[in-house]
Structures are given as structure tokens and as C-alpha cells.
Amino acid sequence: MPDLSRTLxxxxxxxxxxxxxxxxSASADQIVIGLQQEPTSLDPTADATASINGxxxxxxxxALTIVAExxxxxxxxxxxxxxxxxxxxxxFTLAEGVTFHDGSTFDSEDVLxxxxxxxxEDSVNPSKAxxxxxxTVTAIDPLTVxxxxxxxxxxxxFNMGQGDSIIVSEGSAETNATAPVGTGPFKFERWTRGxxxxxxxxxxxxxxxxxxxxxxxFRFISDPAAATAAMMAEELDAFPGFPAPELxxxxxxxxxxxxxxxxxxxxxxLAMNNAKAPFDNIDVRRxxxxxxxxxxxxxxxxxxxxxxxxxxxxxxxxxxxxxxDAYPHDTDKAREMxxxxxxxxxxxxxxxxxxxxxxxxxxIIQAQLSDAGIDARVENVEWGFWxxxxxxxxxxxxxxxxxxxxxxxxxxxxxxxYFYGYDDPAFNDLWERIRTEADPEARDELxxxxxxxxxxxxxxxxxxxxxxxxxxxxxxxxxxxxSPVVYMPLKGVSNGG
Amino acid sequence: MGYFIFRRTVGFxxxxxxxxxxxxxxxxxxxxxxxxxxxxxDATEDALAALREQLGLNxxxxxxxxxxxxxxxxxxxxxxxSFRVPVADxxxxxxxxxxxxxxxxxxxxxxxxxxxxxxxxxxxxKFGDWGVMFLSQLGIAVPAFWLSMLLVLLFAVNLRWLPPxxxxxxxxPMAAIRSLILPTIALAVVQxxxxxxxxxxxxxxxxxxxxxxTARASGLSRxxxxxxxxxxxxxxxxxxxxxxxxxxxxxxxxxxxxVFYLPGLGRLIFQSISNRDLPTVQALVMLFAAIVVTANFxxxxxxxxxxxxxxxxx
Numbered sequence: 001m002p003d004l005s006r007t008l009x010x011x012x013x014x015x016x017x018x019x020x021x022x023x024x025s026a027s028a029d030q031i032v033i034g035l036q037q038e039p040t041s042l043d044p045t046a047d048a049t050a051s052i053n054g055x056x057x058x059x060x061x062x063a064l065t066i067v068a069e070x071x072x073x074x075x076x077x078x079x080x081x082x083x084x085x086x087x088x089x090x091x092f093t094l095a096e097g098v099t100f101h102d103g104s105t106f107d108s109e110d111v112l113x114x115x116x117x118x119x120x121e122d123s124v125n126p127s128k129a130x131x132x133x134x135x136t137v138t139a140i141d142p143l144t145v146x147x148x149x150x151x152x153x154x155x156x157x158f159n160m161g162q163g164d165s166i167i168v169s170e171g172s173a174e175t176n177a178t179a180p181v182g183t184g185p186f187k188f189e190r191w192t193r194g195x196x197x198x199x200x201x202x203x204x205x206x207x208x209x210x211x212x213x214x215x216x217x218f219r220f221i222s223d224p225a226a227a228t229a230a231m232m233a234e235e236l237d238a239f240p241g242f243p244a245p246e247l248x249x250x251x252x253x254x255x256x257x258x259x260x261x262x263x264x265x266x267x268x269x270l271a272m273n274n275a276k277a278p279f280d281n282i283d284v285r286r287x288x289x290x291x292x293x294x295x296x297x298x299x300x301x302x303x304x305x306x307x308x309x310x311x312x313x314x315x316x317x318x319x320x321x322x323x324x325d326a327y328p329h330d331t332d333k334a335r336e337m338x339x340x341x342x343x344x345x346x347x348x349x350x351x352x353x354x355x356x357x358x359x360x361x362x363x364i365i366q367a368q369l370s371d372a373g374i375d376a377r378v379e380n381v382e383w384g385f386w387x388x389x390x391x392x393x394x395x396x397x398x399x400x401x402x403x404x405x406x407x408x409x410x411x412x413x414x415x416x417x418y419f420y421g422y423d424d425p426a427f428n429d430l431w432e433r434i435r436t437e438a439d440p441e442a443r444d445e446l447x448x449x450x451x452x453x454x455x456x457x458x459x460x461x462x463x464x465x466x467x468x469x470x471x472x473x474x475x476x477x478x479x480x481x482x483s484p485v486v487y488m489p490l491k492g493v494s495n496g497g
Numbered sequence: 498m499g500y501f502i503f504r505r506t507v508g509f510x511x512x513x514x515x516x517x518x519x520x521x522x523x524x525x526x527x528x529x530x531x532x533x534x535x536x537x538x539d540a541t542e543d544a545l546a547a548l549r550e551q552l553g554l555n556x557x558x559x560x561x562x563x564x565x566x567x568x569x570x571x572x573x574x575x576x577x578x579s580f581r582v583p584v585a586d587x588x589x590x591x592x593x594x595x596x597x598x599x600x601x602x603x604x605x606x607x608x609x610x611x612x613x614x615x616x617x618x619x620x621x622x623k624f625g626d627w628g629v630m631f632l633s634q635l636g637i638a639v640p641a642f643w644l645s646m647l648l649v650l651l652f653a654v655n656l657r658w659l660p661p662x663x664x665x666x667x668x669x670p671m672a673a674i675r676s677l678i679l680p681t682i683a684l685a686v687v688q689x690x691x692x693x694x695x696x697x698x699x700x701x702x703x704x705x706x707x708x709x710x711t712a713r714a715s716g717l718s719r720x721x722x723x724x725x726x727x728x729x730x731x732x733x734x735x736x737x738x739x740x741x742x743x744x745x746x747x748x749x750x751x752x753x754x755x756v757f758y759l760p761g762l763g764r765l766i767f768q769s770i771s772n773r774d775l776p777t778v779q780a781l782v783m784l785f786a787a788i789v790v791t792a793n794f795x796x797x798x799x800x801x802x803x804x805x806x807x808x809x810x811x
Binding site: 038040041046047048049121122123124125126127128129177178192193194195196219220221222223225226229230232233235382383384385387388389391392393403405 | 765
């Protein structure tokens with residue numbers, strides 16, 4: 001059949017275009033990093049998308065402080081600071097000779113501009129509430145800034161080291177969404193939306209001598225199977241937030257790769273609408289806590305790769321107390337508790353956002369509640385629906401969500417308008433004490449009290465801490481294994497050689 | 498013919514208008530708030546209000562719709578809510594990728610399908626025919642994403658001949674072609690399986706007719722008869738399917754774009770719907786509608802070119 005063979009010849013020709021040409025070669029001062037979430041803009045002060053922080057914060061953009069891997073606040077654009085006796089006035093000394101990537105000089109005016117922008121009436125900063133305690137920001141001289149607070153804020157310095165409090169320059173602030181300009185160790189080079197984003201080393205950075213990488217390329221791959229193939233084909237050097245725990249064993253078995261299982265600040269909870277019957281009844285909430293079996297959920301939903309939590313605080317934190325045994329799993333007891341509360345056999349909705357940890361956990365929780373006599377109807381909804389209907393309009397019975405912000409126990413003090421529907425003056429007082437306690441040890445003691453209180457109140461079902469699953473080529477070194485924040489500094493990362 | 502074109506143009510405009518109303522209504526009825534999806538769970542009420550103001554979401558629905566249509570008519574599709582750049586720029590950036598893939602897919606589909614289909618018809622009830630029928634059955638049955646994964650495993654992971662995905666644009670043509678080879682094959686296999694079967698049965702239909710026997714009897718070679726007389730006369734059903742396939746190629750590359758992480762329109766519309774990015778969704782749906790309607794229009798025109806007898810009916 002001549003026609004067929006001609007067709008085959010053409011196909012073979014087309015294929016052979018690829019022959020003999022190797023795939024992108026990796027050299028030691030370059031790295032290609034896979035990310036699951038594709039950003040829509042590049043300005044962390046106007047968009048909460050986590051991958052913006054993941055790529056750019058502390059790499060392109062810098063803030064006054066930086067949070068280290070162990071959670072410690074360290075100097076950054078501010079080389080040091082003094083705190084007044086009353087804990088209300090912070091005097092920051094700024095780094096000298098720093099320039100933005102567009103060549104403009106960094107000084108106290110930029111700090112003033114950035115803070116005023118974040119605090120302004122028309123500010124769209126996703127964490128505007130963090131700036132609420134700031135009273136005044138004053139430039140004493142070009143390298144000194146004084147910030148006064150209206151009340152003590154134990155998390156102030158920590159908050160100053162986040163993506164939403166980066167220092168931007170007046171000349172480039174408006175265009176950061178598409179062409180980010182900062183003071184960081186890497187400069188933004190190019191962004192092909194939906195495909196890749198490229199950073200190059202900033203030779204003028206004050207720590208440039210300690211930066212190993214010359215070029216950083218981020219590739220956006222949302223599909224877990226495609227991410228696996230890209231790693232296996234060595235198109236990527238690292239996938240620091242790997243989306244599928246079930247696919248990790250093949251990397252663990254492969255000597256080319258190293259798998260890292262770390263921790264994040266993400267507490268995964270089975271949230272219950274405390275403002276709505278039957279969850280306004282503490283006995284029902286305690287019954288739910290008794291009905292769920294965390295180990296089964298972690299095995300089934302996370303393939304065993306997560307640490308259970310019994311309250312709302314990360315297990316790697318200094319103030320952690322293990323409360324996972326507060327309500328031992330007991331289906332019969334849970335059934336009795338539901339019966340006593342008069343809700344046995346009722347139907348409840350479990351509206352779940354489209355994240356694998358949530359959808360998989362939901363199925364297991366549904367089965368566990370069903371064993372205890374509660375008919376939970378799982379509704380898988382997409383993110384836009386979830387954040388509007390569940391989060392904003394509080395139109396739900398139960399949901400599953402990870403709270404990924406650090407120091408977020410204050411969520412329980414956000415009053416009846418927050419989607420928890422939890423309004424408890426006793427906890428509000430406690431949180432106010434935590435927030436204004438300057439002494440770290442005293443604050444940790446209060447945080448322990450907070451954990452015990454929330455566990456006792458069984459505000460939600462506390463499930464597990466979201467793990468940080470990463471796959472790296474063995475040559476890649478210096479990546480954080482756990483993250484106390486949402487960014488990932490590349491300053492100390494190298495790719496062999 | 499003039500009346501025909503006029504009628505189709507009016508139909509084109511009415512279709513697009515209807516689509517615009519439906520998309521606008523659906524996107525506004527759908528629960529979801531663009532400001533909330535952008536600023537996330539820690540956003541304060543006043544920051545959300547400021548962003549809504551910035552995005553123009555506080556205007557009444559009708560005003561927003563009328564403004565949108567008015568600006569669109571002047572070629573201004575607005576600013577994307579989530580990307581903060583003009584929607585037209587976003588689409589142009591990605592159109593090249595999707596169109597490159599769709600055109601490459603179509604070309605390979607046509608070559609494979611016409612060759613195999615005609616070949617099978619020529620070998621009717623012989624081994625070649627059965628082989629093509631079996632392969633095409635397989636091609637129809639295999640899901641595109643699964644085939645894609647197999648291709649990636651073989652050619653990217655094991656053999657390392659081709660990249661497993663991504664597309665960096667046409668600035669490096671060699672890299673661009675290499676990136677497109679696997680997705681093109683994945684697209685073309687399924688499409689050509691359908692088209693090969695249509696081609697085969699259409700060709701068999703024509704081969705039974707008298708003029709084919711006459712042509713053979715007059716001494717023309719078998720091959721010449723097949724390509725010069727059978728294929729042109731079998732073109733009407735083939736063109737119908739090709740028209741439908743082209744529309745579905747452009748709009749339906751979303752699965753392929755996901756598996757090969759290609760920055761195309763399919764992924765853009767998916768992301769925009771999740772982000773409640775109304776201006777982008779609206780513009781993309783209009784574009785897809787325009788492509789489908791245009792493809793149908795071109796098919797109708799081609800009928801007349803292929804078979805002049807249809808001119809009277811047009």
C-alpha cells in the first residue's frame with residue numbers, strides 16, 4: 001500500500017526532528033523548578049495567590065525582616081531594630097547602598113511609600129488587617145524608620161517579613177503585577193503566562209557572593225501525572241510542593257531523586273458552622289470530634305504523609321501541645337452522643353473545595369459519620385463557589401479547609417461574621433492577651449492555653465497538618481524542608497557542581 | 498450566493514449576541530466573587546470593597562453588559578480581572594499556541610485519515626482494510642489523555658527524544674516544533690480514527706457507482722481512479738466531519754493542554770472561570786463561538802465548491 005507507506009514516511013520524518021537533540025541541559029548554576037499553581041499576577045501586595053509568594057517573595061521582593069526556616073525573625077532590609085520600653089515604638093535601621101532592580105535607590109522614603117500604600121483607604125492588600133495596629137510610620141533620616149503601634153503586637157516583626165509587607169518603589173509599584181521590581185537577590189527576567197517565569201541573579205545584591213544560582217526557571221504544571229513525567233524526564237530539577245502523595249514512592253525508589261516530607265503552617269480542619277444548628281451545640285461538635293478517626297483519614301487521604309493535630313496550632317511550633325487524644329475515636333460513643341443531642345439520623349452537607357486533601361478526606365469523614373449515624377452529603381464545589389458561598393456567605397454545615405497562614409489562631413476571635421460562626425468572649429480575651437504579650441515564653445504559655453481551650457470547645461474537627469511534599473534531583477541542595485511561611489528563599493539553594 | 502452570504506452573516510451576528518447574553522448571565526448567576534478569589538481568605542472588608550470598585554463590579558448589571566458590548570464592538574475587550582492586563586493581549590499570547598496545535602493536529606489528521614481511509618476502501622474486505630478498521634477502532638476507544646501519558650512515558654521519560662510538555666513560543670522554532678510533536682500526535686490519533694472511518698465508508702459508497710467502473714474500464718489505473726475520481730466525490734461527508742473536528746480541535750484542546758502543560762486558550766478559559774474573571778471568559782467564549790460558526794460557514798461554502806449541484810439549493 002504505497003499511500004500508507006508515504007504517510008508513515010512523513011510521520012517518521014516529523015518524529016525524527018526530535019532525534020539527536022537532547023532535552024534542556026542542566027548546569028550547576030541553573031535550576032528549573034516546577035510549581036502546581038499558576039499565578040495570574042505577580043504582585044503579592046494585591047493578590048493572595050500562594051505561588052506569587054512562592055516564587056518572588058524574598059527572591060525578587062524583600063521586606064524589612066525575613067522569617068528563617070525555624071520561624072525566627074531575622075534582619076533583612078532592616079539591619080536591626082530597637083523596641084521602646086512600652087513595646088509600641090519600633091526604630092528600624094535600614095541597609096545601606098541597596099538599590100531596586102530598576103536602579104533606583106532604596107531608602108526610608110520607599111518604606112514610607114510601601115506602608116502608606118498598604119494602609120491607604122483604597123488599599124487592596126490581601127492582609128490589610130496585619131497593618132491595623134500601625135499608628136504612624138515616620139522617616140527619621142534616609143536610613144532610619146520609626147513605626148509606632150496603637151497597641152502591642154507580638155506578631156509585628158513576623159508580619160513585617162511577609163509577602164504582603166514587601167518594600168516596593170514608587171516608580172514601579174503600579175507595574176509590579178506584570179513586571180516585578182524589588183531589591184532581592186534575583187531579578188525578574190521574563191514571564192510567559194501559563195508556561196514559565198524566569199529569574200536571574202542580581203549581581204548588585206548585598207549578599208550576591210553567597211548566591212549560587214545564576215538563573216531560576218519556574219514551570220507551571222498543574223496535572224500531577226504531568227508533574228511526575230516532567231520530573232522523571234529531568235525537565236525539572238525540583239518540585240518543592242508536589243501535588244500527589246500517592247506518586248512519591250516511585251521517586252523514593254529512584255536514586256536520581258530525593259523526597260522531602262516537611263511541614264507547613266497549614267492546619268486542615270473539618271470546619272463546622274458554629275452559628276447554625278446543630279453545630280451551635282457543643283455536644284454535637286464533640287460528637288463529631290469523637291466520630292472522626294484521624295489516622296484513617298491521614299492514611300486514606302494523604303497516604304500516611306501527615307501529622308495529626310488535636311487543636312489549631314502546628315506540631316512543629318514551640319508552643320505545641322498534643323491534644324490528639326482529647327476525643328478518642330469511638331464510633332459507638334459518638335452515636336450515643338448524637339442520639340442524646342437529638343440529631344441522630346439527620347442529614348448534613350459537607351461542602352468541599354477542589355483540593356485533593358479536602359476531597360479525599362471528605363469521603364472518609366462521610367463514611368465515619370455515617371457509621372455514627374449521621375448522613376453527611378458531600379458536595380464537591382469549585383474554589384470560586386466555595387469562597388463565595390461557604391466562606392463569605394457562611395452557607396454551609398461542614399467543610400474541609402487548610403488554614404495556611406502563620407499565627408492564625410486569631411481566626412477564632414474574628415467574631416460572628418467570620419465563616420466559623422464562632423463568637424466566644426472568653427476566647428476573644430485570650431487571643432487579645434496572646435497578641436499583645438511581648439515575652440515569648442509567656443506567649444507560648446498562653447498559646448498552649450488557647451490550644452486546650454479550642455480543643456475543649458471542639459470548635460471544629462481538627463484533622464492534620466498539611467505536609468510539604470517535595471521532590472528534588474539529588475544534586476539540588478539548600479531547599480527548606482519545612483516552611484513556617486508561604487515563601488521559599490532561593491538564596492541558599494544550589495544545583496550541584 | 499449573495500443572499501446566502503447575507504443570511505449567514507446575520508446568523509453569525511445573532512449567534513454571537515445570544516452567546517454574549519448567556520455567558521454574561523451565567524457568569525453573574527454563578528456563585529463567586531472575583532475580588533474574593535483574588536484577595537483570598539484573610540482579606541478585610543474594605544480591601545475587598547476597594548478592589549470591587551477598581552474592577553468596576555459595583556456598576557449595575559445592565560450597565561456593565563451594555564458597556565462591555567459597546568467596547569467590544571470597538572475592539573476593546575476590557576482588562577482581565579485576575580491578570581490585570583488587556584484581555585486582547587492575553588488571548589493573542591495564547592491564540593498562537595492553540596492555533597499552532599489545532600492546525601498541526603488537523604494537517605496530521607487529514608494526512609493520516611485520508612491515506613488510511615482511502616487505502617482501506619481500496620483493500621475492501623482484505624487484510625489492509627481490517628487492519629485500518631481495527632486501528633481506528635482502537636484510536637476511537639483510547640482516551641486522549643491516556644494516550645498522551647503513554648506518549649510522554651515513551652518518548653519523553655524513557656527515550657528522552659522529546660520534551661514532556663511546555664511551550665515557550667515560536668522565538669525558537671525548533672524547540673516549538675519539538676514541543677508540539679507529542680500533543681499533535683495525541684490529538685491527531687483520535688481525530689483521524691474517526692475521520693478515517695468516515696473516509697472509508699464514503700469512498701466505498703462512491704466506488705460502487707457506475708462512473709467508477711466506467712473510469713476503470715476506460716483504462717485508468719486503480720490509484721488514479723481512487724485519488725482523482727473517488728476521493729473528490731466522497732468529499733462532502735468528509736468535509737462535514739472535518740468542519741466539526743476543527744471546531745472541537747480549537748475548543749477541545751483543554752485536555753491535551755493540561756497533560757502537556759501547554760499555555761493555550763483551553764487552560765486560560767478554565768483558569769478564568771475558576772477565578773470568575775468575567776471579561777476574559779466572555780471574550781474567550783465569544784471567540785470560540787465565532788470559530789465554531791465560522792467553521793460551519795466555511796464547510797457550507799466548501800460544499801458548493803466540491804459539489805456544484807448543491808449551488809442551486811444554497
